[in-house]
Amino acid sequence: xxxxxxxxxxxxxxxxxxxxxxxxxxxxxxxxxxxxxxxxxxxxxxxxxxxxxxxxxxxxxxxxxxxxxxxxxxxxxxxxxxxxxxxxxxxxxxxxxxxxxxxxxxxxxxxxxxxxxxxxxxxxxxxxxxxxxxxxxxxxxxxxxxxxxxxx
Amino acid sequence: xxxxxxxxxxxxxxxxxxxxxxxxxxxxxxxxxxxxxxxxxxxxxxxxxxxxxxxxxxxxxxxxxxxxxxxxxxxxxxxxxxxxxxxxxxxxxxxxxxxxxxxxxxxxxxxxxxxxxxxxxxxxxxxxxxxxxxxxxxxxxxxxxxxxxxxxxxxxxxxxxxxxxxxxxxxxxxxxxxxxxxxxxxxxxxxxxxxxxxxxxxxxxxxxxxxxxxxxxxxxxxxxxxxxxxxxxxxxxxxxxxxxxxxxxxxxxxxxxxxxxxxxxxxxxxxxxxxxxxxxxxxxxxxxxxxxxxxxxxxxxxxxxxxxxxxxxxxxxxxxxxxx
Numbered sequence: 431x432x433x434x435x436x437x438x439x440x441x442x443x444x445x446x447x448x449x450x451x452x453x454x455x456x457x458x459x460x461x462x463x464x465x466x467x468x469x470x471x472x473x474x475x476x477x478x479x480x481x482x483x484x485x486x487x488x489x490x491x492x493x494x495x496x497x498x499x500x501x502x503x504x505x506x507x508x509x510x511x512x513x514x515x516x517x518x519x520x521x522x523x524x525x526x527x528x529x530x531x532x533x534x535x536x537x538x539x540x541x542x543x544x545x546x547x548x549x550x551x552x553x554x555x556x557x558x559x560x561x562x563x564x565x566x567x568x569x570x571x572x573x574x575x576x577x578x579x580x581x582x
Numbered sequence: 583x584x585x586x587x588x589x590x591x592x593x594x595x596x597x598x599x600x601x602x603x604x605x606x607x608x609x610x611x612x613x614x615x616x617x618x619x620x621x622x623x624x625x626x627x628x629x630x631x632x633x634x635x636x637x638x639x640x641x642x643x644x645x646x647x648x649x650x651x652x653x654x655x656x657x658x659x660x661x662x663x664x665x666x667x668x669x670x671x672x673x674x675x676x677x678x679x680x681x682x683x684x685x686x687x688x689x690x691x692x693x694x695x696x697x698x699x700x701x702x703x704x705x706x707x708x709x710x711x712x713x714x715x716x717x718x719x720x721x722x723x724x725x726x727x728x729x730x731x732x733x734x735x736x737x738x739x740x741x742x743x744x745x746x747x748x749x750x751x752x753x754x755x756x757x758x759x760x761x762x763x764x765x766x767x768x769x770x771x772x773x774x775x776x777x778x779x780x781x782x783x784x785x786x787x788x789x790x791x792x793x794x795x796x797x798x799x800x801x802x803x804x805x806x807x808x809x810x811x812x813x814x815x816x817x818x819x820x821x822x823x824x825x826x827x828x829x830x831x832x833x834x835x836x837x838x839x840x841x842x843x844x845x846x847x848x849x850x851x852x853x854x855x856x857x858x859x860x861x862x863x864x865x866x867x868x869x870x871x872x873x874x875x876x877x878x879x880x881x882x883x884x885x886x887x888x889x890x891x892x893x894x895x896x897x898x899x900x901x902x903x904x905x906x
Binding site: 447464468483487491493496 | 615620627637644830839895896897898
């Protein structure tokens, strides 16, 4: 009965259509995820911009302060003894340094200062650290040097 | 292959040749459901895309504004040994000289800033030196070469021997001479510049005024750079709503910043750092978003919420050539 067989395959059953709709829905959700990724990308970029701004700000402020007051923000802000130095995220909350909240995100600034033998040149390393939405730490590190001549 | 159609074949085929009304209606309903979902997704994606591209644009505008201005503020005063005489009223009434920078404060609107330095970092716009003495009141200066200067009128030029310096505006040049005249910056040649050694430096001057133009297009306040040489001001960054400046002063000359004050109340030689603050906002207001312009520097916050998304930037810049 070729005719009967043909008739069976002519249309879609309700189940088939519903499955197709579910697949479509999953596809649309996937598209929505793209957009979420873009939004997150923008938010991440904004946070990097803020962190860079804060780190630069800290470095520039060191250029016209009292020579003896340029000291590391110890203790606990960074891991001692490891080169290159890393900031110790776990102790940032209690570390001497400072922190600010910009648009709902808390940024921690810590800095390390090392002097040369004659104490005429200081190398200043500043970290600005923050946590993203997944509680993952990020940081930006900037380094500068300063001499003690005339507060320049 | 073909065989004559028989009755047994014909009847079922005819009944399958079309759709019943029920079938068409249910297909339409299902299609409508699917299309609604697709359309709803499209609308929300579209809205989100618009918002996000505006946010990205705003962040880029903000970075650009800071990048441009902080470079110029860092250079302010470079190659300028002492106050340069300028016509009264060019930067403010009663102010007739500038050495590094001069900011104009406003508590009800954006601040503005004038920056002066000697421009010789670029091989294409390099400085030169005078090869013949320049007399007081001279209308031109004879120099080693003029490759680095524009042939057109309106170029601002600094002549300095390290002690005195003067600002001129060119009208023309030859291979070995720059001719001054006309313009605002003419008629101040009251020093004599010898040929040394060392000879006097003749270089392009970067005399620039940064301000926010919120009158040309009130919906899009724009950070502008005015080169002061008679040419029209150029846009630097779009949709910068506010700019506030604060001076870091070293009042007792010990190299340490003692106080932060808004511009205007102090004498510029004490300026060691400048705190630069910006508010950027999105290009267009957004339905369903409500935000009020926040307070910045010594300017109070806005009073009515609007639909603009905003970002602020706050950074201290050390003036490297502040004339310690």
